Amino acid sequence: MPSQDATSPAAIPNGFGAAAVLGAGIGGFALAVIAIAADRVPALGRVLDFYKPTGPLSGVTTTALAIWLIAWAFLHARWQNRNVALGSIAAAAVILFVLGVLLTFPPLGDLF
Amino acid sequence: MHGMGFGALYLLACSGAIVELWRRYRPDGPGEISRRDEAFLRGYLLVMAGLAWLTVFTGAYVIYPWYRAVPPPGTSDLAGFPQRLLLSSATTIDWHSVGMEWKEHVAWLAPISITMACAVFFKYGRHLRSQPHLRNVVLCFLLASFLTAGIAAFLGAMLNKNAPVAGGRVIQIVTEGK
Numbered sequence: 634m635p636s637q638d639a640t641s642p643a644a645i646p647n648g649f650g651a652a653a654v655l656g657a658g659i660g661g662f663a664l665a666v667i668a669i670a671a672d673r674v675p676a677l678g679r680v681l682d683f684y685k686p687t688g689p690l691s692g693v694t695t696t697a698l699a700i701w702l703i704a705w706a707f708l709h710a711r712w713q714n715r716n717v718a719l720g721s722i723a724a725a726a727v728i729l730f731v732l733g734v735l736l737t738f739p740p741l742g743d744l745f
Numbered sequence: 746m747h748g749m750g751f752g753a754l755y756l757l758a759c760s761g762a763i764v765e766l767w768r769r770y771r772p773d774g775p776g777e778i779s780r781r782d783e784a785f786l787r788g789y790l791l792v793m794a795g796l797a798w799l800t801v802f803t804g805a806y807v808i809y810p811w812y813r814a815v816p817p818p819g820t821s822d823l824a825g826f827p828q829r830l831l832l833s834s835a836t837t838i839d840w841h842s843v844g845m846e847w848k849e850h851v852a853w854l855a856p857i858s859i860t861m862a863c864a865v866f867f868k869y870g871r872h873l874r875s876q877p878h879l880r881n882v883v884l885c886f887l888l889a890s891f892l893t894a895g896i897a898a899f900l901g902a903m904l905n906k907n908a909p910v911a912g913g914r915v916i917q918i919v920t921e922g923k
Contacts, residue, residue, distance in 0.1 A: 645869060647876060647879055649865070649868050649869075650869060650876065650879040650883075651879075653861045653864050653865050654865070654879075654882050654883070654886070656861065657857050657860075657861035657886060661854050661858070664853055664854065668850045686806075686809075687805050687809050688813065690805055690809065690849055690850075691805065691806075693850070694801075694850075698853075698857075701857055719878045719879060719882075723879075723881075726882065727882065727886075730854070730858070730886065730889055731889075734854060737847055737850040737854075738843075739842060739843050
């Protein structure tokens with residue numbers, strides 16, 4: 634029986650990739666949700682005004698980036714050495730990301 | 746530098762990365778992928794991620810404060826105050842309320858997706874050929890990155906056409922009640 638190379642395709646679980654992909658989907662969706670929330674709730678907009686010259690956009694993006702990185706790190710810790718159901722995870726990630734793109738479009742975001 | 750430098754380079758690089766990942770890394774792709782080819786794409790994606798982050802950070806923290814500068818009371822010439830200039834006319838108000846409002850958020854989706862694509866490629870490299878589902882979803886995110894960067898670039902160009910951001914040394918901050 635041939636020995637398996639540590640870097641052969643079968644030796645690399647898809648969990649690393651799945652965590653990165655779903656993390657990006659979560660990050661994209663979080664950005665849109667936080668942007669809408671900051672626009673709807675003036676108090677939240679003021680809280681997210683991290684850097685005055687840029688205004689609430691600074692807090693919206695910083696918070697979304699933090700959520701993205703935390704979600705990615707959490708999923709990475711759970712999945713990095715495993716094979717996971719990539720099909721459903723990829724579908725969820727793409728849906729979340731597309732929703733993020735659509736919800737950042739003001740006429741759609743304003744519906745909420 | 747923000748748009749015509751980092752942003753334009755990113756858009757140009759995007760098409761190259763999409764073609765390379767689609768053509769060479771598909772399961773029945775042409776020929777063997779050498780370590781040199783793999784290293785090239787790793788470096789290429791890393792530079793792209795750097796360009797994407799430089800674009801959004803310079804946009805949000807250098808250009809945007811100039812865009813939203815507040816004119817001193819009594820100012821009639823709003824040429825140096827792009828946001829106020831757009832808001833001053835019914836024919837241009839949507840360039841701010843739709844154009845800039847979309848641009849300032851959608852642009853951030855590009856670096857998120859290219860960073861993910863870069864990380865996945867660093868891990869899997871040539872082995873993406875044997876992970877077609879993973880390659881396909883990375884390609885989807887690369888396309889989304891291209892699309893979101895394209896939207897931001899187009900809106901940026903149109904906004905600059907209607908109300909040029911000239912920049913300056915003094916930045917006045919928007920404050921409520923003033």
